[in-house]
Amino acid sequence: MADQTLDARGLNCPLPVLRAKQALLGMTPGDTLEVLATDPGSVADFAAFCRVTGHALLESACTDGDYRYSIQKSLTR
Amino acid sequence: MAGTMHEESESIATRRMSLIVTKGTLDWAYPPFILATTAAAMDFEVNMFFTFYGLPLLLKNLDLKLSPLGNPAMKMPMAGVHMGMPNMASMIPGVDAAASKMMQNLMNKKGVASIQELRDIALEGGVKMIACQMTMDLFEYKLEDMVSGPTIGGAATYIEAASNSDINLFI
Numbered sequence: 090m091a092d093q094t095l096d097a098r099g100l101n102c103p104l105p106v107l108r109a110k111q112a113l114l115g116m117t118p119g120d121t122l123e124v125l126a127t128d129p130g131s132v133a134d135f136a137a138f139c140r141v142t143g144h145a146l147l148e149s150a151c152t153d154g155d156y157r158y159s160i161q162k163s164l165t166r
Numbered sequence: 167m168a169g170t171m172h173e174e175s176e177s178i179a180t181r182r183m184s185l186i187v188t189k190g191t192l193d194w195a196y197p198p199f200i201l202a203t204t205a206a207a208m209d210f211e212v213n214m215f216f217t218f219y220g221l222p223l224l225l226k227n228l229d230l231k232l233s234p235l236g237n238p239a240m241k242m243p244m245a246g247v248h249m250g251m252p253n254m255a256s257m258i259p260g261v262d263a264a265a266s267k268m269m270q271n272l273m274n275k276k277g278v279a280s281i282q283e284l285r286d287i288a289l290e291g292g293v294k295m296i297a298c299q300m301t302m303d304l305f306e307y308k309l310e311d312m313v314s315g316p317t318i319g320g321a322a323t324y325i326e327a328a329s330n331s332d333i334n335l336f337i
Binding site: 099100101102103104106107109110128138141142166 | 200204207209278291
């Protein structure tokens, strides 16, 4: 169960990543953020975002054009 | 354990990006603001240098327009097909404004952020904005007409920022 959920459905690049970053800023390290999106580009973008920032992408799933990500906030950021 | 984590965070070097923003039309305003906000979200320190036609992007009141003139790649989706506009059409008063309005509506419909919104996110995210002093003089812009946040600088200011950056873009 995620500690916080962000609904970024209907938003286009770069808003899902920007909103996720804003949400992560207010969270406790180690907590997980669930992101819902409809932007197909967000698959590659959240993977890149997590590789660069050090947050852990625990899950990246797609069902019927809806994308769901589970991001664990880095302990060091 | 806590000590180890602290050392790890200390060892992560800050990455930096710089952008020269030279264009101020509705379409061309997007790449620099999209990349600056995203880089800031990815913990980059970002410097944006606004010069020539990019400078008006710092004005408090944004009134961004575009022109289909000389842009054969600009084809708008309409009723299932993509429509271009002959250059001649741009000569007619009101056509550029209508094309701008059309693009704005399309962007709103598709969940694309406004430039105003991206600029606000950039400023809140600590993106440093530098207004080119020479362009301010040339086109007679005043700092009080601009959003709060940007500082004044010139080529040397940009070169210093660029020399310390991992990514440098001219847009």
